[in-house]
Amino acid sequence: MSTISSLRSSVDDLREADRTRMMLFALDNLIWPILLVTFVLFSLLLPEIFTQYRNIRFLLYTSAGLGAITLAEGICLISGNFDLSVGSVAGFSAMAAALFLTEWFPGMPGVAGIAVLLLVGGSIGLLNGVSIAKFGVNPFLQTLSTLIIFEGGILVLSTQSVYGLPASYLWIGGEDIDLPLFRPIPLAIFAMFALFLGMWFILTKTRFGRAVYAVGGDEDSAAEAGIDTNRVVILTFVISGVLSAIGGLLLTGFNGGATPTLGTSQLFPAFTAAVIGGISLFGGRGNVLNSLGGVLLLGTIGAGLVMLNIDPQIIQTVNGIVLFAAILLYTFVQRYRERLLSDL
Amino acid sequence: MTDDGPARIEVRNLQKRFGTVEALSDVNLELRDNEILGLVGDNGAGKSTLIRTLVGLHQPDEGEILIDGKPVTIDGPKHARKLGIGTVYQDLALVDQLSVAENMFLGRNPVKKLGGILPVIDTERMQEEAERILSERLDIHLDPETPVEYLSGGERQAIAIGRALVSDPDIVFLDEPTSALSKAAVDHVERLVEELQNTGHTIVIIDHNLEEVLSMTDRIAVLFQGRVVDVVDSDEVTRDAIVAMMVSGQPMGATESVGESDSASSPTA
Numbered sequence: 173m174s175t176i177s178s179l180r181s182s183v184d185d186l187r188e189a190d191r192t193r194m195m196l197f198a199l200d201n202l203i204w205p206i207l208l209v210t211f212v213l214f215s216l217l218l219p220e221i222f223t224q225y226r227n228i229r230f231l232l233y234t235s236a237g238l239g240a241i242t243l244a245e246g247i248c249l250i251s252g253n254f255d256l257s258v259g260s261v262a263g264f265s266a267m268a269a270a271l272f273l274t275e276w277f278p279g280m281p282g283v284a285g286i287a288v289l290l291l292v293g294g295s296i297g298l299l300n301g302v303s304i305a306k307f308g309v310n311p312f313l314q315t316l317s318t319l320i321i322f323e324g325g326i327l328v329l330s331t332q333s334v335y336g337l338p339a340s341y342l343w344i345g346g347e348d349i350d351l352p353l354f355r356p357i358p359l360a361i362f363a364m365f366a367l368f369l370g371m372w373f374i375l376t377k378t379r380f381g382r383a384v385y386a387v388g389g390d391e392d393s394a395a396e397a398g399i400d401t402n403r404v405v406i407l408t409f410v411i412s413g414v415l416s417a418i419g420g421l422l423l424t425g426f427n428g429g430a431t432p433t434l435g436t437s438q439l440f441p442a443f444t445a446a447v448i449g450g451i452s453l454f455g456g457r458g459n460v461l462n463s464l465g466g467v468l469l470l471g472t473i474g475a476g477l478v479m480l481n482i483d484p485q486i487i488q489t490v491n492g493i494v495l496f497a498a499i500l501l502y503t504f505v506q507r508y509r510e511r512l513l514s515d516l
Numbered sequence: 517m518t519d520d521g522p523a524r525i526e527v528r529n530l531q532k533r534f535g536t537v538e539a540l541s542d543v544n545l546e547l548r549d550n551e552i553l554g555l556v557g558d559n560g561a562g563k564s565t566l567i568r569t570l571v572g573l574h575q576p577d578e579g580e581i582l583i584d585g586k587p588v589t590i591d592g593p594k595h596a597r598k599l600g601i602g603t604v605y606q607d608l609a610l611v612d613q614l615s616v617a618e619n620m621f622l623g624r625n626p627v628k629k630l631g632g633i634l635p636v637i638d639t640e641r642m643q644e645e646a647e648r649i650l651s652e653r654l655d656i657h658l659d660p661e662t663p664v665e666y667l668s669g670g671e672r673q674a675i676a677i678g679r680a681l682v683s684d685p686d687i688v689f690l691d692e693p694t695s696a697l698s699k700a701a702v703d704h705v706e707r708l709v710e711e712l713q714n715t716g717h718t719i720v721i722i723d724h725n726l727e728e729v730l731s732m733t734d735r736i737a738v739l740f741q742g743r744v745v746d747v748v749d750s751d752e753v754t755r756d757a758i759v760a761m762m763v764s765g766q767p768m769g770a771t772e773s774v775g776e777s778d779s780a781s782s783p784t785a
Contacts, residue, residue: 189666377637379635379637385614386611386614389613390612393609393610393611395592396573398622400594456612
C-alpha cells in the first residue's frame, strides 16, 4: 500500500468520506426536492385543480420554449462564459424564418423555414463565439451587443406579428400527439425532454462535452492538456445559438405565429432556471438535467400564481425573488461544499 | 547515457519575449538520450517558460528546436504528445470538477462508436486504463470515478504524473513534481523517475529542492534571467556551487574564481 493512499486508509475515515460524498451529491441535486416541495405546496393551496391534467399540460407546455433557451444559456455558463443574447436570438431567428416562409419565399415548405431558423441562430452564435475566443472580447460585452443588435433587428424585420405560417413549421411547437391510453400531449413537451436528454448526453458522454466542462473549470489546464480551447468556446456558442433558435421555433408554435416580443422576456427566466438548477456562474459545474428542474420550478410557480388569480405582472417580480433566493442559497451551498471538501 | 548520435532534443538560440520581458534569451541546450536533466534557477529564471515552449504552449520568437536532429515546430501539447513528450505541469493542470480518469485522459479520451456511428467516450476502458497506470506505475490505488476536487495534494500530483504517462512518452518533462508531496511520497516519485530512466525514458525535471536534484539527475542546467549559465554533471558539482551559479549568473569556473578572489591557481575546474 502506498504512502499516499494510506493517508486515509482507516475504515472509519472511509465511512466518513462516503457520508460526505452523499451530502455533496444531495447538494448538487437540490433542485428536485425544492421542486417537489413547491409542487406539493401549490397542490395544497389549489386542491384538486393544480394537479389536473389541464394544469400539468399547461405547466409543461409553457416551459418548452424556455427549456430550450435555458439549455442555450446553460451550456455557455458551463463553458465559463455568458450569453445575454439567447432571448433576442430566439426572437430574431423566429422572425427571420417566419418572414422567409410568408413574405420572402412564400410557398416554401416548413422544413426550409426550420433550416433558415437554425442557420440564423447558429450564425449569430458563431459571431459571438469567434469574437470571444479569437478576439478576446469579454463575453458579457459581446453578447450584450448582440442582444441589442438583434433585439433591434427584430423590429427592423417586422413590427407586426407574422401569422399564416405553414402547418409543418408550427407542428413541433404547436401540435398535440395522440397517445394510446392517454390524453393528447403537446409535441413540444417531448421536444423539450429530448433536447435536455440530448444535451446531457453530449455534455457527459462525448469528448466535446467533457472539454466544455474542462474549459469552464480551468481554461489554462484544459489548454495544457492539449484541448483546443478556442474551438470549444466557438462551438459552444454555435450550439447556444442553435438552441436559442429552437426555443424560438417552439415559442412560435405555441403562439401560432412569430411575435416581435417572442424572445424578449426569455433571457432572465432562462438564466434563473439554469442557476437554480445548479449550473455554476463560474463555469465547469452543473448538470443540465437539473436545469430542467429549474425550468419546471419556474413553470410551477408561474402556473400556480396564475391559478391563484395573482396579477401576471407580478410573476416577473416573483421570478426575480426566486433567482435572488437561489443565488443566496447557492452561495451558502458553495461555502458548505468547500467545507465538506476540505474534510475529505 | 551516451553522447552518440543526435541529442533527443536540442534547442538552439531560443528566444522568448513577453512584452519587454526577455523570458528566454539565446538558450542553447541539449537533452541526451536516456539522461535525467535537472533544470534549476531562481523564480523567473525561465525554467517553466522553457518547458512550456518545448510543448508548444509558447512559440519561440527566435531559435530552433530539434528532435532527434530534425528541426520541428511544436504546435501545442497535443503535438508534443505525438512527438513522444509527456508533461507534468507545475500547476498540475487538473480540472477539479472532472474525475480522476477524465483528468488523466483529458483531450484524448478513448472513444467508441455507439451503434456504429455515434462517437462517445469509452468510459469503461478509460477508467480501467487510468486505474492500471496509477497502480502499476505509481502504486496508487484510487477510484477513477472520484472527482479530483475530493483528493489531497499528493493524490492530485500523482494524477498529474499518471496523466503524463498515459501516452507512453519517451521523453518526460516534470515541472516541480514533488512540491506538494510528503517526504515518503517524494521518495516514491524519485523511484518512479529512476524506473523511467531504466525503461529507456529521457527526463527533464525542474525542482527547487537542490538535494533532490543532485540525487536524481545526471546533469544539471542552471538558468539565470532567461539564459543557461552552465550545464554540469551532477556527480561533479556541490550544492553550494549550484547556488553560487543561480545567484551570480556566472558559470562554475567563474564563480569559484570569484569566490577565491584573484587566486589564479584554483585547483578545481
